[in-house]
Amino acid sequence: MNSVAFFKAVALCAVLATPSVPAFAASCGTGSFAGWLDDFKTEAAAKGISQAAIASGLSGVTLDQGVLSRDRSQAVFNQSFEEFSGRMVPPRLARGANMLKQYGSVLGRIEQAYGVPAEVLVAIWGLETDFGVNNGRFPTIRSLATLAYDCRRAETFRAELMDALRIVERGDLAASEMRGAWAGEIGQTQFMPSSYLKYAVDFDANGRRDLLHSAPDVLASTANYLAGYGWQRGKDWEPGSANFAVIQQWNKSEVYARTIAYFASQLAHAP
Numbered sequence: 001m002n003s004v005a006f007f008k009a010v011a012l013c014a015v016l017a018t019p020s021v022p023a024f025a026a027s028c029g030t031g032s033f034a035g036w037l038d039d040f041k042t043e044a045a046a047k048g049i050s051q052a053a054i055a056s057g058l059s060g061v062t063l064d065q066g067v068l069s070r071d072r073s074q075a076v077f078n079q080s081f082e083e084f085s086g087r088m089v090p091p092r093l094a095r096g097a098n099m100l101k102q103y104g105s106v107l108g109r110i111e112q113a114y115g116v117p118a119e120v121l122v123a124i125w126g127l128e129t130d131f132g133v134n135n136g137r138f139p140t141i142r143s144l145a146t147l148a149y150d151c152r153r154a155e156t157f158r159a160e161l162m163d164a165l166r167i168v169e170r171g172d173l174a175a176s177e178m179r180g181a182w183a184g185e186i187g188q189t190q191f192m193p194s195s196y197l198k199y200a201v202d203f204d205a206n207g208r209r210d211l212l213h214s215a216p217d218v219l220a221s222t223a224n225y226l227a228g229y230g231w232q233r234g235k236d237w238e239p240g241s242a243n244f245a246v247i248q249q250w251n252k253s254e255v256y257a258r259t260i261a262y263f264a265s266q267l268a269h270a271p
Contacts, residue, residue: 066182106215120226135179135180147184
């Protein structure tokens, strides 16, 4: 896992770490994984998810011990802002400036629609996956099923797994396409399935909300997420501002949020 994905996973698990009681008490970590999966399929059908989506998403899914190991072995991320931003931003600055030019028309329309500046979106895009180069290799549904079966945050990941099946059902992505970070984040800016369902938009108007392959969908969906958390059009994003607080809704880590803001400011002043 690269350091950005690690940082995201640490932040995600910190947010999700509050104890919870699974909705179905018999399912969390008890009995075989195959038996648990059968129970989950029954629950998914009861919640209205089609048998086609259940079959395509869950057939043959097995427990991933590697995901459990990663979940249990997370260390505290202790790089300073200076260390992290100094390592992450300079290598991505030239490519980020090129992306601003390459997608200038699309980014302009996105800012008009959602109020979020191009520089902020490109900064997030670059930090999360190197502009879509490194989206992650873990099968999303397998990762989510593993974490839902485990008892640490079973209820939360059970809901995310259900939402992953809903993404399949509405035709945005095939289950086989859904690969990302080990904790279930997916797409070029790393959405959890619940956020994918809530904020993903079909900005290229091809009938699918595709955050794996469509840069317009990726960038517009990221803007929609930030707008949904109260991004203020025309205002800056420096630490202490209202918009910086919105960036912190993207990632709870102060260091990561400051790095997004710094990268965006560097892009805003790039030649």
